[in-house]
Amino acid sequence: MNKRTCSYPGCERPHYGLGLCKPHHRQQWRGQELRPVIDRSLSPEQRLWNSVEKTQSCWLSNSKLTHDGYARVWVNGVNVYAHRFAYELLVGPIPEGLQIDHRCFVHNCVRPAHLRPATDKQNQEHLSGALRNSATGVRGVHWDKKNCRYVAQVRHNRKTIYLGRYDSIEEADSAARAKRAELFTHDDADY
Numbered sequence: 001m002n003k004r005t006c007s008y009p010g011c012e013r014p015h016y017g018l019g020l021c022k023p024h025h026r027q028q029w030r031g032q033e034l035r036p037v038i039d040r041s042l043s044p045e046q047r048l049w050n051s052v053e054k055t056q057s058c059w060l061s062n063s064k065l066t067h068d069g070y071a072r073v074w075v076n077g078v079n080v081y082a083h084r085f086a087y088e089l090l091v092g093p094i095p096e097g098l099q100i101d102h103r104c105f106v107h108n109c110v111r112p113a114h115l116r117p118a119t120d121k122q123n124q125e126h127l128s129g130a131l132r133n134s135a136t137g138v139r140g141v142h143w144d145k146k147n148c149r150y151v152a153q154v155r156h157n158r159k160t161i162y163l164g165r166y167d168s169i170e171e172a173d174s175a176a177r178a179k180r181a182e183l184f185t186h187d188d189a190d191y
């Protein structure tokens with residue numbers, strides 16, 4: 001025999017009244033807009049991963065989004081940023097005083113490969129770079145979302161010279177600088 005369940009989309013709780021489970025019935029009775037019930041029997045990790053939708057590049061959490069688009073998870077009585085929580089779960093403790101920077105510039109992304117510890121100053125620099133030109137803010141370097149790497153390239157004689165993928169902005173930056181220096185020398189020789 002099929003037991004009747006709640007009619008709220010995605011809710012599998014047993015029916016209580018008015019087509020709804022007990023917690024949804026209570027929300028309705030209080031005149032609240034119906035929303036997913038936080039399952040206290042789930043661990044914070046489970047709630048985090050349940051909230052994640054993986055796209056080709058990013059892992060997007062829709063948990064408790066802030067007005068500026070950061071996801072949060074309720075952990076031990078406080079809301080913590082989902083990307084920081086994910087980083088600590090999958091990578092390790094965040095060194096004291098460091099921010100977790102989104103290499104992909106997607107605030108609710110929790111994919112560890114898109115996250116990196118940065119000082120507040122670095123974070124601001126990356127952010128202002130991102131706002132300025134939707135890229136890394138570093139000349140000749142852009143972020144390859146799909147491969148989770150920084151790509152270095154230089155423009156020379158109207159051609160793009162590809163210099164490979166790197167794990168950090170700094171490595172990609174020095175590759176681009178070195179190549180520019182090399183090309184500059186040739187340019188100088190041409191004159």
Ligand SMILES: [Zn+2]
Nearest residue numbers: 006011021024
């Ligand atoms: Zn329900």
Ligand SMILES: [Zn+2]
Nearest residue numbers: 058104109114
């Ligand atoms: Zn991402």
